[in-house]
Amino acid sequence: MDEFRYHDGALMCEQVSAHEVARAVGTPCYVYSAATLRQHYTRLAEAFRPLNPLICYSVKCCSNLSILRLLTSLGAGMDVVSGGELYRAFKAGCDPRKCVYAGVGKSEPEIRLALEQGIGLFNIESEMEFENIARIAREMQVHTRAALRVNPDVDPKTHRYTTTGKRESKFGVDLERAEAFFNAYGRDAFVSLTGLHLHIGSPVYSTGPYIESVQKALRLIDDLALRGFHIDTLDLGGGFGADYESDQSPLAAQYAEAIVPILQDRVSRGLQIILEPGRTIAANAGILLTRVEYVKQSGDRHFVICDAGMNTLLRPSHYGSFHFVWPANPGVALTPPRRSRELVLPGLARTEVVGPLCETGDFLAEDRMLPPLHRGDLVAIFTAGAYGMAMASRYNSHPLPTEVLVDGHSMQVIRTRERYEDLVVHESAAQ
Numbered sequence: 175m176d177e178f179r180y181h182d183g184a185l186m187c188e189q190v191s192a193h194e195v196a197r198a199v200g201t202p203c204y205v206y207s208a209a210t211l212r213q214h215y216t217r218l219a220e221a222f223r224p225l226n227p228l229i230c231y232s233v234k235c236c237s238n239l240s241i242l243r244l245l246t247s248l249g250a251g252m253d254v255v256s257g258g259e260l261y262r263a264f265k266a267g268c269d270p271r272k273c274v275y276a277g278v279g280k281s282e283p284e285i286r287l288a289l290e291q292g293i294g295l296f297n298i299e300s301e302m303e304f305e306n307i308a309r310i311a312r313e314m315q316v317h318t319r320a321a322l323r324v325n326p327d328v329d330p331k332t333h334r335y336t337t338t339g340k341r342e343s344k345f346g347v348d349l350e351r352a353e354a355f356f357n358a359y360g361r362d363a364f365v366s367l368t369g370l371h372l373h374i375g376s377p378v379y380s381t382g383p384y385i386e387s388v389q390k391a392l393r394l395i396d397d398l399a400l401r402g403f404h405i406d407t408l409d410l411g412g413g414f415g416a417d418y419e420s421d422q423s424p425l426a427a428q429y430a431e432a433i434v435p436i437l438q439d440r441v442s443r444g445l446q447i448i449l450e451p452g453r454t455i456a457a458n459a460g461i462l463l464t465r466v467e468y469v470k471q472s473g474d475r476h477f478v479i480c481d482a483g484m485n486t487l488l489r490p491s492h493y494g495s496f497h498f499v500w501p502a503n504p505g506v507a508l509t510p511p512r513r514s515r516e517l518v519l520p521g522l523a524r525t526e527v528v529g530p531l532c533e534t535g536d537f538l539a540e541d542r543m544l545p546p547l548h549r550g551d552l553v554a555i556f557t558a559g560a561y562g563m564a565m566a567s568r569y570n571s572h573p574l575p576t577e578v579l580v581d582g583h584s585m586q587v588i589r590t591r592e593r594y595e596d597l598v599v600h601e602s603a604a605q
């Protein structure tokens with residue numbers, strides 16, 4: 175699952191202890207495991223090898239340059255959704271032809287940047303957007319490739335905020351509109367519309383929704399072929415799960431077992447497959463370390479107030495999502511046997527783990543059975559590598575935290591903690 179393990183009652187990231195990291199760089203702090211990132215990418219690449227896919231890591235989930243560089247060095251392309259993410263991908267040395275660009279609101283400067291750099295594929299979200307990209311490409315006299323993002327109307331059975339492929343979604347176009355879309359734009363002189371893009375949601379913990387949506391996409395490819403439109407690329411998007419609890423998610427091999435057989439024949443006939451994994455690579459490759467500032471009792475509730483909150487890790491308050499939380503140095507007797515919301519160990523107490531912000535919704539874990547925690551204790555929030563730092567904010571004027579990458583025995587700061595000066599660096603005094 176990952177390289178964060180308890181050894182002699184203390185949490186280790188690979189060969190470095192959580193305690194050592196926190197002592198060196200302070201808290202709150204994101205800690206990533208290079209070995210886990212490599213392992214997750216490689217397992218996915220191996221599982222899907224029969225399809226020879228282009229694997230475009232989804233930059234949005236964890237966009238630190240060092241992490242993008244590590245994945246680029248393994249051969250990954252990048253899935254981006256903004257000019258900023260494009261900039262990061264290029265800075266990380268990713269070949270622009272291995273970049274795919276989605277997002278419902280691509281602006282003119284963003285489109286121009288993508289065209290100047292020669293990105294591999296625009297994932298088109300609406301008619302108006304296609305017209306805009308085609309106009310700019312014509313003005314620049316640049317040729318590019320595009321895939322139409324279609325909504326296969328499949329329920330991925332996940333949070334409504336991360337359900338993206340149903341009818342009436344703000345993303346892509348409904349399947350029934352695809353043919354008309356190709357009739358209108360499928361023969362543009364500057365933008366070759368020869369792909370389809372799907373992203374049904376995230377995280378998707380079963381293979382059924384993928385099978386259903388791929389089958390719908392293949393039917394559409396055949397219908398389009400009858401009308402003279404050749405589709406050479408099918409981008410399946412992201413959404414594979416992560417282990418927020420131990421063994422919660424199918425393995426890469428299990429997703430592949432379901433998807434590969436449906437596509438193998440098409441691939442042998444020339445269809446290029448793209449995958450856009452984010453969470454399944456980065457989520458379990460990162461933890462958030464935080465320290466207990468205070469403990470207090472309010473009515474029947476026991477609060478542990480930490481130096482990280484919804485500003486540092488938004489997912490619990492935004493999506494109501496579960497992250498396994500445990501002290502970094504619980505001792506041997508209280509070492510968790512697995513990550514689960516239902517651990518039974520002696521001496522656990524019902525606890526609210528909250529942050530320092532002036533918001534009642536500022537929590538990391540609600541109503542959780544935890545070992546006793548005291549002021550100064552170091553606490554780990556697991557499976558925080560994806561949509562953790564990437565969604566962090568400076569709300570309540572808390573500077574953004576440090577990020578550290580551990581590789582074996584070595585530990586490198588890959589983003590330094592912001593200082594108070596950084597909070598105001600772009601502000602100027604009104605006259």
Ligand SMILES: Cc1ncc(COP(=O)(O)O)c(C=O)c1O
Binds near residue numbers: 560
């Ligand atoms: C278009 C697209 N591709 C890929 C992803 C990555 O999803 P995940 O991190 O669940 O793999 C997302 C996530 O929102 C997305 O919107």
